[in-house]
Amino acid sequence: MARVETRQRRRRDPEGTRLAILEAAKTILSQDGAEGLSVSGVAKLAGVNRGTAYQHFELKEDLVRATLDWVSSQLLEAVFTEDLAPPEPAVEVEVDIDDMASRMASFSLRLAEFAMDHPDIGRIWLYDVLSRPNPREDVFYERFAHSVEDLVRGGAGQEGIDVEVLAVLMLSGFFLWPVWVGSHARSKRARKAMAQRFAAEVLRLSMHGVVRADTHAQLQSYLREKLPDA
Amino acid sequence: MVFILASAPETPANGRRRRNPQATREDILSAARTVLASDGPDGLSLSRVAHLAGVNRGTAYQHFETRDDLIAATVDWVSRSLLEKTFPKPGGGEPAEQRPIFEAISILVDFAVENPELGRIWLFEMLAAENPGDDPFFQRFMESTEELAQTDLSEDGIDAEALSVIILAGYFLWPVWVRARSRTAKDRENMTQRMRREMLRLMLHGVMRAEAFPHLQKLLDESEPG
Numbered sequence: 113m114a115r116v117e118t119r120q121r122r123r124r125d126p127e128g129t130r131l132a133i134l135e136a137a138k139t140i141l142s143q144d145g146a147e148g149l150s151v152s153g154v155a156k157l158a159g160v161n162r163g164t165a166y167q168h169f170e171l172k173e174d175l176v177r178a179t180l181d182w183v184s185s186q187l188l189e190a191v192f193t194e195d196l197a198p199p200e201p202a203v204e205v206e207v208d209i210d211d212m213a214s215r216m217a218s219f220s221l222r223l224a225e226f227a228m229d230h231p232d233i234g235r236i237w238l239y240d241v242l243s244r245p246n247p248r249e250d251v252f253y254e255r256f257a258h259s260v261e262d263l264v265r266g267g268a269g270q271e272g273i274d275v276e277v278l279a280v281l282m283l284s285g286f287f288l289w290p291v292w293v294g295s296h297a298r299s300k301r302a303r304k305a306m307a308q309r310f311a312a313e314v315l316r317l318s319m320h321g322v323v324r325a326d327t328h329a330q331l332q333s334y335l336r337e338k339l340p341d342a
Numbered sequence: 343m344v345f346i347l348a349s350a351p352e353t354p355a356n357g358r359r360r361r362n363p364q365a366t367r368e369d370i371l372s373a374a375r376t377v378l379a380s381d382g383p384d385g386l387s388l389s390r391v392a393h394l395a396g397v398n399r400g401t402a403y404q405h406f407e408t409r410d411d412l413i414a415a416t417v418d419w420v421s422r423s424l425l426e427k428t429f430p431k432p433g434g435g436e437p438a439e440q441r442p443i444f445e446a447i448s449i450l451v452d453f454a455v456e457n458p459e460l461g462r463i464w465l466f467e468m469l470a471a472e473n474p475g476d477d478p479f480f481q482r483f484m485e486s487t488e489e490l491a492q493t494d495l496s497e498d499g500i501d502a503e504a505l506s507v508i509i510l511a512g513y514f515l516w517p518v519w520v521r522a523r524s525r526t527a528k529d530r531e532n533m534t535q536r537m538r539r540e541m542l543r544l545m546l547h548g549v550m551r552a553e554a555f556p557h558l559q560k561l562l563d564e565s566e567p568g
Contacts, residue, residue: 147384242518270547272562277516277540284515285508291469292507313504320497321548
């Protein structure tokens, strides 16, 4: 389990203090869920004095929200290293299949690996995002849903996709797969292999079930080349 | 809310009952489902369940020594209920193209939306189990996916295990989304319908070969996108 270093009292480094608090809150959330979290418990783990922690986060709810928002931005950074959809989706422009397929493949793999590396906090983040009145306030969800919408609008997507349902379904799969893997793969290498397997299945499913039929043949040959195990 | 559960056990006037242990066990399990459905696993304790079931604590402990035993028995109940509803006939038998696929999708979406907590507890406990293959519903579900994957009515290269987890995670987490957004029973029905349709669409195009299932394509074409 990650141990948060106890640090000396920080002076004039509010940003550093804030990060230390968030890091500690993430550790406690992963272990005990929101029920087990208190601002004072987090302060203690972060090695920050309680008064300082309360200056940053007056309420437990603020701290939980800030921590999950922080996880979401880490997820965004880890997964969206490039845009999934072309920058200016235009209906009549022909889709560059190689480009799209390689983006989808690396996107799936990065998301599967992130979920595998952060199983508990990932799941907590997912439940939270699904229960928010407006999930699009979440930076990662917003970007993810936007990418699927772009794909559909850009003409590469199949007709009649319900973007919200599809997004919930896919994200749930990504973040529940590590639960299954936890009991099947003990080594780091085995977990990585399982993340790859999952990414390959998502790619396969998306290629047939999300992307339009006439792009299949090209995608298929791309996949055979790039993902021999898929 | 959830009320496919058995009605609360009747307590005889004198507050005691003499009945067979099997019936007592059922009462305890039914009370456990009620508690889990309203408050989730955190609200579950043997004494609360015993109280709700109208049995004394000692009796409840004879049936279930720990709260984990109670959760395990509930998970098993969910699994068997799902199995009975979706696969009423044992074994496969019918050819893949005649399987009642949309019916099975509807049953699962409905169950998940009507039993959000129980469904999620089942999903999580099943996935986290040492051997998820032991879960009767998951086992049957995956076998059926594998059978379909082996026919030429489906796409090539399906990973039945990964696919089964994606599909089941989708069914059982959708209610979290639904609960946060639906104010009325009508909203909920509308969102339930959206999941049925999107799941059908995704299966028809992403898993099966759509041309082998014209009746499903027709069903999809006739339904309104969300």
